[in-house]
Amino acid sequence: MSYTPSLQALQSLTQHDLEHVNRLILESFNQPIPMIHDIAQHIVRSGGKRIRPTLTLACHHVLGYAGQHHIPLATAVELIHTATLLHDDVVDESTLRRGIATANSIWSNQASVLVGDFLFSRAFQLMVASGSMDALQLLANASATIAQGEVHQLMVAGDLHTTTEVYLEVITRKTATLFEAATEIAPILAGYDTLRLPFATFGSTLGIAFQLVDDALDYAADQAVLGKTVGDDVREGKITLPLMVAYAAANEVERIFWERVISEGNVHDGDIPHAIALVQKHGGIATTLNLAQDYANQAHKALDEIADGLPKQANHHALRALHDTIAFCVHRAM
Secondary structure: OOOOOOOHHHHHHHHHHHHHHHHHHHHHHOOOOHHHHHHHHHHHHOOOOOHHHHHHHHHHHHOOOOOOOHHHHHHHHHHHHHHHHHHHHHHHOOOEEOOEEOHHHHOOHHHHHHHHHHHHHHHHHHHHHHOOHHHHHHHHHHHHHHHHHHHHHHHHOOOOOOOHHHHHHHHHHHHHHHHHHHHHHHHHHHOOHHHHHHHHHHHHHHHHHHHHHHHHHHHHOOHHHHOOOOOHHHHOOOOOHHHHHHHHOOOHHHHHHHHHHHHOOOOOOOHHHHHHHHHHHOOHHHHHHHHHHHHHHHHHHHHHHHHHOOOOOOOHHHHHHHHHHHHHHHHOOO
């Protein structure tokens, strides 16, 4: 029987804590300004697996943490993520996320930006309420780094000469940073400073693998699987690894095509299927998924290092669930 990785073990492990997180999220949305409540509720209804806060909760289980401060911090992680989604959809002019109309397409860009700002501020209130200055500093730094990554991505949009190094820099900042912070919170609250680095490494490498798979899916998945319009990265002139591989291997005619579509932003009918075909022709998806697996292997290695330094009250079942999560994040594209 073949093994199909899933989030079931992770979700079962954190179900009780996640109920508290969801309750706190809903309380955060219960505001006297109706638009805040309406947009926030729309985002909740659009789904999502809550992977980032669930990772925060699971990492605390690994260390046998018995307090309650991880609940507001896991909630803060999810609110930061949600705020970035609201802002991203405005920047990208997206109309679909997880198969549902985006908030900016229903209300307005202004409303989405302002509610995103509110969610950031609410996240910081929860960080302060946790009472951990180290956790506050970690998440504050992460928020700043994410913003840097978004600006950096905007700067290289349409630049077909973007290097792999720059691309990895961008996805590390805009995606992996929050994964890293989400997992590093646990050793901070549990008082295991010597484990901060391996927990951070686990989160960061998992986050990079996660984004690489997302970038591959934009050229490989159907809309029902992807939850957004396939080929959005092409329409938005985003430089991702699948495209970079295809451009590097392109002949003269193909390069002219990429320059018109990506650099000039001049997209014609039929260009998206052609772009997808070129990426597949030159192995852009396979190359990206192979690199994702490399980072996933690094994440597994970080968990092994954590296992070696675990306290007696550690939860090895929780550690196994984190290994399963790595496999799920990579193999959801297979």
